[in-house]
């Protein structure tokens with residue numbers, strides 16, 4: 001498998017965690033999101049993903065897949081253990097709810113191209129950008145924190161690592177990077193601390209990637 005991604009991309013981070021949990025070996029192909037206006041916009045990369053976003057997973061058969069959650073569900077079907085989405089339909093729905101809170105509702109509105117549009121075309125200052133991030137992360141984390149009252153055990157849903165945890169950790173990483181006060185979210189903080197001790201999560205951290213700090 002080949003994973004086209006970027007060290008600080010939260011969607012790439014999700015796929016790295018899933019590959020590590022399932023112990024699937026893969027090769028990293030860095031796509032620099034900032035260099036030369038963004039390598040994700042190159043003609044060559046658009047052959048892999050017309051949406052000009054990372055990640056892309058290329059399978060040994062040469063198929064290329066986009067959308068981190070679709071990729072993770074593909075990996076789940078290929079290597080069912082350890083399960084990332086519970087078999088029980090109700091538990092599976094709870095896991096997907098938390099996963100989508102982070103990956104569908106929060107991450108897209110704080111994505112690089114949105115922030116670049118704010119400070120570029122819309123001529124907003126860096127302070128406005130930071131305010132935007134803090135506002136939307138605050139709303140999303142407040143709701144997530146509340147949901148955890150009903151679902152959490154050691155991790156987001158019970159005591160097994162699930163897709164919800166995979167989607168949470170990259171958003172916590174981003175939140176810390178942008179100076180969000182995580183003490184306001186003690187359940188998220190506690191779960192994130194437990195997850196960040198697991199080898200699959202440690203190996204997936206942005207700083208551990210070949211293209212880190214480039």
Ligand SMILES: N[C@@H](CCC(=O)N[C@@H](CS)C(=O)NCC(=O)O)C(=O)O
Nearest residue numbers: 009010011053054067068111112113
């Ligand atoms: N829903 C997509 C989101 C992909 C995405 O937003 N990728 C970001 C990095 S996390 C990206 O490539 N951004 C480049 C840009 O905004 O130009 C997924 O889950 O794969």
